[in-house]
Amino acid sequence: xxxxxxxxxxxxxxxxxxxxxxxxxxxxxxxxxxxxxxxxxxxxxxxxxxxxxxxxxxxxxxxxxxxxxxxxxxxxxxxxxxxxxxxxxxxxxxxxxxxxxxxxxxxxxxxxxxxxxxxxxxxxxxxxxxxxxxxxxxxxxxxxxxxxxxxxxxxxxxxxxxxxxxxxxxxxxxxxxxxxxxxxxxxxxxxxxxxxxxxxxxxxxxxxxxxxxxxxxxxxxxxxxxxxxxxxxxxxxxxxxxxxxxxxxxxxxxxxxxxxxxxxxxxxxxxxxxxxxxxxxxxxxxxxxxxxxxxxxxxxxxxxxxxxxxxxxxxxxxxxxxxxx
Amino acid sequence: xxxxxxxxxxxxxxxxxxxxxxxxxxxxxxxxxxxxxxxxxxxxxxxxxxxxxxxxxxxxxxxxxxxxxxxxxxxxxxxxxxxxxxxxxxxxxxxxxxxxxxxxxxxxxxxxxxxxxxxxxxxxxxxxxxxxxxxxxxxxxxxxxxxxxxxxxxxxxxxxxxxxxxxxxxxxxxxxxxxxxxxxxxxxxxxxxxxxxxxxxxxxxxxxxxxxxxxxxxxxxxxxxxxxxxxxxxxxxxxxxxxxxxxxxxxxxxxxxxxxxxxxxxxxxxxxxxxxxxxx
Numbered sequence: 001x002x003x004x005x006x007x008x009x010x011x012x013x014x015x016x017x018x019x020x021x022x023x024x025x026x027x028x029x030x031x032x033x034x035x036x037x038x039x040x041x042x043x044x045x046x047x048x049x050x051x052x053x054x055x056x057x058x059x060x061x062x063x064x065x066x067x068x069x070x071x072x073x074x075x076x077x078x079x080x081x082x083x084x085x086x087x088x089x090x091x092x093x094x095x096x097x098x099x100x101x102x103x104x105x106x107x108x109x110x111x112x113x114x115x116x117x118x119x120x121x122x123x124x125x126x127x128x129x130x131x132x133x134x135x136x137x138x139x140x141x142x143x144x145x146x147x148x149x150x151x152x153x154x155x156x157x158x159x160x161x162x163x164x165x166x167x168x169x170x171x172x173x174x175x176x177x178x179x180x181x182x183x184x185x186x187x188x189x190x191x192x193x194x195x196x197x198x199x200x201x202x203x204x205x206x207x208x209x210x211x212x213x214x215x216x217x218x219x220x221x222x223x224x225x226x227x228x229x230x231x232x233x234x235x236x237x238x239x240x241x242x243x244x245x246x247x248x249x250x251x252x253x254x255x256x257x258x259x260x261x262x263x264x265x266x267x268x269x270x271x272x273x274x275x276x277x278x279x280x281x282x283x284x285x286x287x288x289x290x291x292x293x294x295x296x297x298x299x300x301x302x303x304x305x306x307x308x309x310x311x312x313x314x315x316x317x318x319x320x321x322x323x324x325x
Numbered sequence: 326x327x328x329x330x331x332x333x334x335x336x337x338x339x340x341x342x343x344x345x346x347x348x349x350x351x352x353x354x355x356x357x358x359x360x361x362x363x364x365x366x367x368x369x370x371x372x373x374x375x376x377x378x379x380x381x382x383x384x385x386x387x388x389x390x391x392x393x394x395x396x397x398x399x400x401x402x403x404x405x406x407x408x409x410x411x412x413x414x415x416x417x418x419x420x421x422x423x424x425x426x427x428x429x430x431x432x433x434x435x436x437x438x439x440x441x442x443x444x445x446x447x448x449x450x451x452x453x454x455x456x457x458x459x460x461x462x463x464x465x466x467x468x469x470x471x472x473x474x475x476x477x478x479x480x481x482x483x484x485x486x487x488x489x490x491x492x493x494x495x496x497x498x499x500x501x502x503x504x505x506x507x508x509x510x511x512x513x514x515x516x517x518x519x520x521x522x523x524x525x526x527x528x529x530x531x532x533x534x535x536x537x538x539x540x541x542x543x544x545x546x547x548x549x550x551x552x553x554x555x556x557x558x559x560x561x562x563x564x565x566x567x568x569x570x571x572x573x574x575x576x577x578x579x580x581x582x583x584x585x586x587x588x589x590x591x592x593x594x595x596x597x598x599x600x601x602x603x604x605x
Contacts, residue, residue, distance in 0.1 A: 029421075029508055030420070031423065034414045034418070036410050037411070037413070037483065041432070041479075044448065044477070047451070048444045052444065055447065068450055119338075122337065122341075127334075135588065135591070136345065137341065143349065144536055144583060146555040155348060160366070161367070203598070204598075207599035256441060280441070280540075287442070303443075307439075
């Protein structure tokens, strides 16, 4: 033993050197592989983002835009305009947009998660035509979101099919309401979004449900646990990591939602009204409409900061559920 | 009792299917009506006189073919570029723990948290700058759009393909290396062929997302020669009176290739998209 150990020692040292070299070689490939993406992200994500932040401190309007690098530095003025000046065009209507985005994001996210989970459980049973049902339910998710905006905008019209079904067939209301004007508008944008988004969540949950071993349910049954109890003590906890990830992506998607609303109302140029305007549509329209790019940049920076806070809260809540490989 | 439950749950499932599919059927149905009928309000499910000509007129009323071609060209190029970049970066992230890999992985996900409008004007101005400085037009060009889209859809694609690479056992590569392959050869000959399903899933994802993009297309293109379908489709409303017949047939035409692509690749796509979501 002793004898065999002694000649080993220098070799071990050498092999460390070789390991280091080998490690370098390994890393070299890794760096080589991420290099193109890195450059790309630097050019199209990082650089514009920094530029966006810088722009939020500049006086940028139609006059200074062409020479924007030399635009006057005005410190936090854009931010104070945005927060305190009621008559600033970008500020106008932002309160409504903020409220609508909050309602929209919360309602869509919760509905999508609940419907997705319930239908996934419905489809996780054995029944004839299961494959067809699953494929058919996925259809809305494949429809481009601008088509969803165009299509539902058409269906919501006063003499449209939805009012016909609600009023003339089901007699749920006395007269046909306007869906694209007034308080109803928020439903006119929430429902199509839910219609389009839930199938994906359903598919993900379905895949998750299939990874839960049957023995768990068997054991629970033997212990006398009812359906509801099984759902809350087995299904929900087992799906929690998936829920956490999907929740995050839903929040991001919904807060930054643009296409459906943009296409549903005046095809992008129009004002969706106090109950239909979302942050993204309001910011884009007002910033570009009034050439108020400094204030717009300040608003998008604040929006990003808010999103980072939301993500931080999300991470604190779900930290234990996330297994990082 | 069990039987009643079984059948009522089945019925519920099919009712949901009907609700979910109805708007799409309605879109196709409306596209087969005369515009006059549509403006009066359609109520019955029957189509008395299917207007197949709508699908022909669509290409003649506006230059729909051009928009279609632009979308197809931009999305396909984006798909290839993003796919190439994401496969490389995703593989590096899946196999190596190099200094900075954690940060790189985080920033890949972090890009999703930045609102699009944050990039919109800076990129527009950057494009104008490039033209002023290098004389290279970027706004209203295919490559400008392709560049922006590729960069935007690469991060999420990296995330999708990374989880796929992680699921391929390391041992396969190691045995290939013992057989005399170098790292690149092992990657190209062993890992790439095995990850075809994941790559298909990722490509479909990129294509569908790019096909759907509206905001950047709106700002970065101004001429019909480069504009994509979502920008062009609004011409049916407002520009020339409301042509709902053509609008709905256009909507059907742009949805159809997406649905076909999706169902052809469904097997790979679903497993690929859910792999990342389920394994975390």
